Amino acid sequence: MSTIAQAAPPSRGSVLYxxxxxxxxxxxxxxxxxxxxxxxxxxxxIDNLRAAKIASGFGFLENTSGFDVNQTLVSYGATSxxxxxxxxxLLNTLLVAAIGIVLATFLGFFIGVxxxxxxxxxxxxxxxxxxxxxxxPLLLQLLFWYIAVLRPLPDARNSVSFGLGFFLNNRGxxxxxxxxxxxxxxxxxxxxxxxxxALAFGGWAHRxxxxxxxxxxxxxxxxxxxxxxxxxxxxxxxITAGNPIAFEIPEQTRFNLRGxxxxxxxxxxxxxxxxxxxxxxxxxxxxxGILAVSKGQTEAADALGLRSATTLKLVVIPQAMRVIxxxxxxxxxxxxxxxxxxxxxxxxxxxQVFMGTVLNQTGxxxxxxxxxxxxxxxxxxxxxxVMNSYNRRMAMVER
Amino acid sequence: xxxxxxxxxxxxxxxxxxxxxxVRGPIAxxxxxxxxxxxxxxxxxxxxxxxxxxxPPVIRFLITDAVWTGIDRNACREDVIHRPxxxxxxxxxxxxxxxxxxxxPIPERWRVDVFFALMAVGIAxxxxxxxxxxxxxxxxxxxxxxIASFILLTGWSAVGLTPVPTAFWGGxxxxxxVSIVGIVFSLPFGILLALGRRSKLPLVRLASVIFIExxxxxxxxxxxxxxxxMLPLFLPQGVSVDRLLRPLVGVSLFSAAYMAEVxxxxxxxxxxxxxxxxxxxxxxxxxxxxxxxxxxxxxxVIPGIVNTFIGLFKDTTxVSIVGLLDLVRAxxxxxxxxxxxxxxxxxxxxxxxxLFYWICCFGMSRYSxxxxxxxxxxxxx
Numbered sequence: 001m002s003t004i005a006q007a008a009p010p011s012r013g014s015v016l017y018x019x020x021x022x023x024x025x026x027x028x029x030x031x032x033x034x035x036x037x038x039x040x041x042x043x044x045x046i047d048n049l050r051a052a053k054i055a056s057g058f059g060f061l062e063n064t065s066g067f068d069v070n071q072t073l074v075s076y077g078a079t080s081x082x083x084x085x086x087x088x089x090l091l092n093t094l095l096v097a098a099i100g101i102v103l104a105t106f107l108g109f110f111i112g113v114x115x116x117x118x119x120x121x122x123x124x125x126x127x128x129x130x131x132x133x134x135x136x137p138l139l140l141q142l143l144f145w146y147i148a149v150l151r152p153l154p155d156a157r158n159s160v161s162f163g164l165g166f167f168l169n170n171r172g173x174x175x176x177x178x179x180x181x182x183x184x185x186x187x188x189x190x191x192x193x194x195x196x197x198a199l200a201f202g203g204w205a206h207r208x209x210x211x212x213x214x215x216x217x218x219x220x221x222x223x224x225x226x227x228x229x230x231x232x233x234x235x236x237x238x239i240t241a242g243n244p245i246a247f248e249i250p251e252q253t254r255f256n257l258r259g260x261x262x263x264x265x266x267x268x269x270x271x272x273x274x275x276x277x278x279x280x281x282x283x284x285x286x287x288x289g290i291l292a293v294s295k296g297q298t299e300a301a302d303a304l305g306l307r308s309a310t311t312l313k314l315v316v317i318p319q320a321m322r323v324i325x326x327x328x329x330x331x332x333x334x335x336x337x338x339x340x341x342x343x344x345x346x347x348x349x350x351x352q353v354f355m356g357t358v359l360n361q362t363g364x365x366x367x368x369x370x371x372x373x374x375x376x377x378x379x380x381x382x383x384x385x386v387m388n389s390y391n392r393r394m395a396m397v398e399r
Numbered sequence: 400x401x402x403x404x405x406x407x408x409x410x411x412x413x414x415x416x417x418x419x420x421x422v423r424g425p426i427a428x429x430x431x432x433x434x435x436x437x438x439x440x441x442x443x444x445x446x447x448x449x450x451x452x453x454x455p456p457v458i459r460f461l462i463t464d465a466v467w468t469g470i471d472r473n474a475c476r477e478d479v480i481h482r483p484x485x486x487x488x489x490x491x492x493x494x495x496x497x498x499x500x501x502x503x504p505i506p507e508r509w510r511v512d513v514f515f516a517l518m519a520v521g522i523a524x525x526x527x528x529x530x531x532x533x534x535x536x537x538x539x540x541x542x543x544x545x546i547a548s549f550i551l552l553t554g555w556s557a558v559g560l561t562p563v564p565t566a567f568w569g570g571x572x573x574x575x576x577v578s579i580v581g582i583v584f585s586l587p588f589g590i591l592l593a594l595g596r597r598s599k600l601p602l603v604r605l606a607s608v609i610f611i612e613x614x615x616x617x618x619x620x621x622x623x624x625x626x627x628x629m630l631p632l633f634l635p636q637g638v639s640v641d642r643l644l645r646p647l648v649g650v651s652l653f654s655a656a657y658m659a660e661v662x663x664x665x666x667x668x669x670x671x672x673x674x675x676x677x678x679x680x681x682x683x684x685x686x687x688x689x690x691x692x693x694x695x696x697x698x699x700v701i702p703g704i705v706n707t708f709i710g711l712f713k714d715t716t717x718v719s720i721v722g723l724l725d726l727v728r729a730x731x732x733x734x735x736x737x738x739x740x741x742x743x744x745x746x747x748x749x750x751x752x753x754l755f756y757w758i759c760c761f762g763m764s765r766y767s768x769x770x771x772x773x774x775x776x777x778x779x780x
Contacts, residue, residue: 341618
């Protein structure tokens, strides 16, 4: 038998029918076509750029931008460079994405669980929310929040007050601004120690439980360490050296609000729109994840005499998370990518600053588009790399 | 044996109990589903209060207080008609033709209507699972219909259709056009990309993977801006690309990458035995894919294709950012028109757009759920 199996494959009559040669031919054809497209596109681009007298290369990043941006996380002015404008836009994108992801996760989990609630009316309202929000374009929702909700708010003179120094008007939201003193570092250090201690305690408790089965109140202790330690230090420094963290509360003057921290309406509208939109998708992910845990698991936990909260914590959620995590990550990426719709309402994110203003001023389309796309691509690829390694670690170990 | 009277056996008939009110019937249902425990009761009351706060004002705004007829802003102003004014539907009624056709010349608008009709036929043919002559339907939808629509909408002097520049196209017509172009191009191109990604030839696979992952990793708006600014650069001098064509290219490439991933899911779901069976029959790669694998793979992913299409349909609103007059832009342009400057006009415009998109997307998602159930019928025990 083995002699037959090892015999040379029958002749196909012509080299045209040899799959290896065919494959090579197809690939060569593909390479030639792609190379030709790239070549002709670059030749044309060079011609066109020369005709339009547009410089090329990344030297423009050093030039003075000459435009201002209202919301900046790093110091920036009209005399800063285009490179600095890029940093400003990138940080604004990351800021709205980070805040949006945190809030959307909370809202999405809440609604996803509410959809499975035994309470009929709660489940129905959650379903209605998901079906309403998922089926409307995000751009429309952003325009609605920005133009129909935030614009018609009263002007600064008649701000809506929520008490405790929170105000809302058509120039955005005003919050108390923390004034950080030198001694405030003690509080920050205390917070750091608290987090480290909580993590260490969590790890120790987990190992203990694995070996002995004894449970410890990890959440309560952790919360006490993380919140209690800085609070204690704050009070102590407050007694000994004066309050290290004061709050500057926005003050209602005759025509305007003075002081405090102003959050621009574009940011509020964008965050609100992204959170509400993405939460509807996250809710579906969460619901699917919880439903994917078979009923036998819950029943077995009941049979062991676990309470329903313990069942949820120790049996259902760990298994559901395995199903939830991959689609949840892709929702986070979607939120980050969708934050580029900021350009429609004028929030200075990466696309608005760099692909909008900088591109229009310099005309260097290729460089601006390439840099912006590279940033989003890098975010996507890094996230998927991290997620893949996480998934490998979390994947069910089967026999 | 004497008959013992067992003291613990009841001899008299007991009275019948009243029917259990709290096990069946509406009261029991309410108790079980709404007020089963104290937290549940609180939750119910909070939600009911929330609904009470939200629903009546919305109904009042949209229906009770709405203004249905009128010719200009005076119809929708509280100080003119002396009653609370809700939605200004008169504005939508007045602008409906603009919202539908954009600035397409009025005598030529029948052509757009024919386009809508042709599209409806094509979509119905594709979506109706048991439609006759599916192959013919695909030919119609992917070849005949696009060419016919192109001739119909742009015009062709030789057959007596006056040319209409694309700058006049707009509204719902443009929204539908962008989505249809997206699906008509993305499906074939997406299938090719998916086959490329699963190909044994390393360079083909590499090229497909790079294209798919790059496009899926960036936001649509960057692709649109790229198409808008860079497409003219890459073409020889003097060749100008139509303002409408640039975003169309962007949308098509973008949705093709997403479609490729959906189709790849279908290809992976076809059992290996099907591939091997086809090969053992002596079919080549092309015939194996065309006759054996793709018909099964595409059937599995119909829900996925429809879901991608829903996303594409919602994303068409982004073309308004790069300057096309789609439905959102048409509403933005109309709501600031001084003829209709009234306080509630903006809300009404958004409500109309929301209604349009919601009905379309919700309908499609119901369809996709229905297909999913039908396809799963074979697996259900």
